[in-house]
């Protein structure tokens with residue numbers, strides 16, 4: 609299981625799981641972007657919204673998906689800019 613999948617499970621992010629593959633893929637793409645260009649701490653939520661906003665969850669699990677992605681970003685070294 610990937611780190612993204614594990615985090616979605618920990619946060620109970622999905623119900624039926626129909627939408628989960630698209631959220632997993634979008635999150636993997638976001639993490640790859642952040643490895644190259646880390647995000648400022650105060651921009652994490654808006655960055656997640658920009659990355660996941662186009663994905664639809666009919667079970668309306670957005671909050672838990674977004675919380676899981678934020679947790680993953682904060683717990684992965686190098687994705688958030690150091691405060692200067």
Ligand code: FES
Pocket residue numbers: 621622623624625626627628664665666667668669
């Ligand atoms: S968990 Fe059912 S559509 Fe998202």
